Amino acid sequence: xxxxxxxxxxxxxxxxxxxxxxxxxxxxxxxxxxxxxxxxxxxxxxxxxxxxxxxxxxxxxxxxxxxxxxxxxxxxxxxxxxxxxxxxxxxxxxxxxxxxxxxxxxxxxxxxxxxxxxxxxxxxxxxxxxxxxxxxxxxxxxxxxxxxxxxxxxxxxxxxxxxxxxxxxxxxxxxxxxxxxxxxxxxxxxxxxxxxxxxxxxxxxxxxxxxxxx
Numbered sequence: 379x380x381x382x383x384x385x386x387x388x389x390x391x392x393x394x395x396x397x398x399x400x401x402x403x404x405x406x407x408x409x410x411x412x413x414x415x416x417x418x419x420x421x422x423x424x425x426x427x428x429x430x431x432x433x434x435x436x437x438x439x440x441x442x443x444x445x446x447x448x449x450x451x452x453x454x455x456x457x458x459x460x461x462x463x464x465x466x467x468x469x470x471x472x473x474x475x476x477x478x479x480x481x482x483x484x485x486x487x488x489x490x491x492x493x494x495x496x497x498x499x500x501x502x503x504x505x506x507x508x509x510x511x512x513x514x515x516x517x518x519x520x521x522x523x524x525x526x527x528x529x530x531x532x533x534x535x536x537x538x539x540x541x542x543x544x545x546x547x548x549x550x551x552x553x554x555x556x557x558x559x560x561x562x563x564x565x566x567x568x569x570x571x572x573x574x575x576x577x578x579x580x581x582x583x584x585x586x587x588x589x590x591x592x
Contacts, residue, residue: 404526404548406535410518412551414511419452419568427560444468445561450568451511454575458507473577474507478588480581489584512553518544529555 414420424446450461462470469484472492479492505513522539529536532554534545545555556563577585 404535405520406523406546406548406551408520410535410537410546410551411510411512411515411553414453414552414567415570417454417571417574419450419571420511421448421450421566421568423448423564423566425562425564427562429560452571452575453507453511454571457575459575459577473581475575475577475581475585478585480577480584482580489581491588515544515553515556517542518546 426445444464444466447463447465448461449463452459456474457476458472458474460470460472462472464470467484471482473480480489481492482489507513510516517539518537522537524536524538526548527534527536527545529545532545533548534554535548537544537546542558543556544553546552547554550567552567553563553565555565
């Protein structure tokens, strides 16, 4: 190998090493997660790592424990729809529509009003989408950012805190994969909705009756 070729190969190797090092040193910019465009939909699919049953736990507890399998979220302005699936086969539909929070479950085939998180002394188990599309990930910060890493072929920023971890796609600035304890969450993005969200007739009838009763 002549001197010119040697210098050329050395420059390529050095440049590649520099770029790899620079990528590893990259840090995410605030805000870490961008907002999903209006009239869009995304799905979170859940899987669970095998969990050892504590010897003190009743067997019936583990036999009867239901777990989420997926949540599909759609948004249209301030209106939000969630379609929730459980391992037992139970389906739920939740709406934030014109300021009301409504929930239907296939278990009882009833629609109910969900109190909003802002009401006094009420700790809502339901997400608030006003500030972010991913309220379940409000724990991430620069303090728990760890490094850049490729996960399942996607270049990501990795965040970790205690039993939680999150991979954010560097390209999209959106969640890619999350884990909390034994629960694993894979995020996929379904693209644009063809038209604005509108609750089904059973929800509209319930809303009309609710306003008449006020």
